[in-house]
Amino acid sequence: MLENIKNHRGLWVVAGLALLLAFWPSLVPRFYVYLVSLMLVTGLLATSLNLVLGFGGLYQFHHAVFYGVGAYGAALMIKWSGLSPWWGLLVGPLAAALLSLVIGIICVRLSQLYYGMLQISLGSLVWAIVFRWYSFTGGDDGIHGIAVPGAIASVSGAYWFTLAVTAACLLVMYLVINSPFGRVLMATRDNSERAEMIGVHLIGHQLIALVIAGFFGGVAGVLFVVVEGSVFPDMMFWTLSLEILVMCLLGGWFTFMGPMLGAAMMVGLRTVVGIYTEYWTLVLGVILMLLIFFLPQGVLGFIGAKRTPAMAHSRRED
Amino acid sequence: MDATSHITLASLAQQVLVGLSRTTILFIVSSGLSLILGVLRIPNLSHGSLYMIGAFVTYSAAVFIGGSTGFWLALIIAPAVVALLSLAVERGLLRFLYDREHLMLLLFTFALTLVFGDLVKLIWGSDYRSLTAPPLLQGSFDLAGLPFPRYNLFLLLLGPLVALGLWLLTNKTKIGKLAKAAAVDREMVAAMGINVSWVFAAVFCIGCFLAGLGGALVAPTQNITQGMDHTIIMEAFLIVIIGGLGNMWGALLGALIFGLTDAIGILVWPQFAIVFPYVAVVVVLVFRPKGLLQSTW
Known part of the structure; x- marks a missing residue:
């Protein structure tokens, strides 16, 4: 499905989009700059989830915990350490990667649904600790007014930083998926027994993928701190994790850019719906049901399937 | 942490008893979740929402x-x-998936979960409600010098x-035996000429009934609020994982382990009591990755 990106029309779309994004802050009011920053952050988070979910076949039900830990890692480092804030931005993703390794080691031997249920529970434990540790994390108030580095503190500064980091991260993840490692990972997804039979170290590959995904989830968290200047425990609540899953589903989870597209659509929609009603979750629930019934392969998956009818439409994993 | 110095044998016993009664609610809710997982193989996230709806309906009824009659009838009505709501959802939507x-x-x-959450907000508003138990179950009796609530x-x-x-x-x-058979091999049950779809509907309905019952029973013991669905579903997930799916x-x-570690946690370190059950879960899973008892699939 990656051919979507490689062929010419896809390339033009990407080039046009890159050009638009490059001049975005000089074209639109500040609110829209902020909104696109948020879309990029959420898209990076969704793409990092899709690395293990769509390409690794792991039921990572609670991915937002790495987003939250990345953000809190940066925020706490900036608040308590007294070092340059840039260190905080570095510590966040590393903390997320470490947590991903720990949770991964506990969960990775379990089969799909077991994995997912234990992963979501352990993630909730992290949330509960952050939520209750008032003296250190600020409890349910979170931390506000985080002193991000001056160079990237303004709305457009945060935008440029987010755009550059997101682009770099997407490139790295794209390279990871298309590397021999990525191919082996997809082989473990499609048939783990056969992959093990030909000598693949299954758990090793899955753990590495989890750490990479956790790291980039953490990067997204750090970018959120840069854009928003605050953190709160809802960032790592399990409902957010499932919302990211929905974004992957909406965009198409066997495509590389699908989650990015899904995230952009979802963040945009939430903003628009939020103007009219406070019942956003009701709207989201109905959209999700419609998606499950009528568009299970997502937008990009749908377009891809239309273009190449020979390609298998659905992929069962039971 | 200063609570540590006040732990006596009597207070420990009292806390264990309170933990055991909490176990009842956890067991009722998670047995419903486990039933649905075992037979339908669905990790029903909306189980917590149904529990919350059960509590709100109990209050209203x-x-x-x-x-007193109101309370006892509400325990049945909610x-x-x-169960009716879940049957409608199952027949109307879920069975096609x-x-x-x-x-x-x-x-x-x-x-x-999302839809139910907002529906509860639409119907009951965002305020919390509280319900008092009937006089028969109010107050507490003396247990070796310490009060133990009647409820x-x-x-x-x-x-x-x-x-x-x-x-x-x-x-x-018959339905129970069919459900057990369908949990092991649904194709075979269908081949015997049994309408598996209706077996699934019945099991889903019974499972959700248990969620509603749990919500009804918890109603007098705590504030009935938005968000109580989120707490219980994670607890039920953990319990089902420790016990073995289905x-x-x-x-x-699982409910016993969870309830007791939670109760002791509250005694030892109230702020982080929640950590104790999780530690128990991790310990269990290190030794028995598939849960303590045989899972049905």
């Missing part, structure tokens, strides 16, 4: 009817309402009854 992968089913139940005793007595009822249902009735006795064992 008890207030509407009034008095689970029935929840049974041949999809787990992830789609999980996301569908998440969609239900907790009621729960403590009810737990084994529900377990017995579930055991009779799964082992002695195993009813596993749910009982």
Whole structure:
């Protein structure tokens, strides 16, 4: 499905989009700059989830915990350490990667649904600790007014930083998926027994993928701190994790850019719906049901399937 | 941390008893979740929402009817309402998705969670409600010098009854036997000429009834609020994981472990009591990655 990106029309779309994004802050009011920053952050988070979910076949039900830990890692480092804030931005993703390794080691031997249920529970434990540790994390108030580095503190500064980091991260993840490692990972997804039979170290590959995904989830968290200047425990609540899953589903989870597209659509929609009603979750629930019934392969998956009818439409994993 | 110095044998015993009565509610809710997981293989995220709806309906029914009768009738009405709601969802939507992968089913139940959450907000508003138990169950009696709430005793007595009822249902009735068979091999059951779809509907309905019953029973013990669905669903997930997916006795064992570690945690380190059950879960899973008892699949 990656051919979507490689062929010419896809390339033009990407080039046009890159050009638009490059001049975005000089074209639109500040609110829209902020909104696109948020879309990029959420898209990076969704793409990092899709690395293990769509390409690794792991039921990572609670991915937002790495987003939250990345953000809190940066925020706490900036608040308590007294070092340059840039260190905080570095510590966040590393903390997320470490947590991903720990949770991964506990969960990775379990089969799909077991994995997912234990992963979501352990993630909730992290949330509960952050939520209750008032003296250190600020409890349910979170931390506000985080002193991000001056160079990237303004709305457009945060935008440029987010755009550059997101682009770099997407490139790295794209390279990871298309590397021999990525191919082996997809082989473990499609048939783990056969992959093990030909000598693949299954758990090793899955753990590495989890750490990479956790790291980039953490990067997204750090970018959120840069854009928003605050953190709160809802960032790592399990409902957010499932919302990211929905974004992957909406965009198409066997495509590389699908989650990015899904995230952009979802963040945009939430903003628009939020103007009219406070019942956003009701709207989201109905959209999700419609998606499950009528568009299970997502937008990009749908377009891809239309273009190449020979390609298998659905992929069962039971 | 200064609570540590006040732990006496009596307060420990009291806390264990309170923990055991909490176990009853956890068991009722998670046995329903486990039943649905075992037979339908759906990790029903909306189970917590149904629990919350059960609690809110109990409140409304008890207030509407009034008095002790109101409470006792509400204990029956609320689970029935929840069961009917779940039957409507199952027949109307869920049954068309049974041949999809787990992830789609999980996301569908998440969609239900979102919709139910906002529906509760629409109907009952964002304020919390509280319900008092009938006079018979109010107050507490003396237990070796320490007060033990009567309502907790009621729960403590009810737990084994529900377990017995579930055991009779799964082992002695036709629907229970069919459900067990469908859990192991649904194609074979269908090949015997049995309408598996209706077996699934019945099991889903019974499972959700238990969520509603749990919500009804918890109503007088805590504030009925938005968000109580989120707490219980994670606890129920953990309990089902410790016990073994789909195993009813596993749910009982899991609820016991969870309830007791939680109760002792509250005594030892109130702020982070929640950590204790999780540690227990991790320890269990290190030694038995598939849960303590045999899972049904």
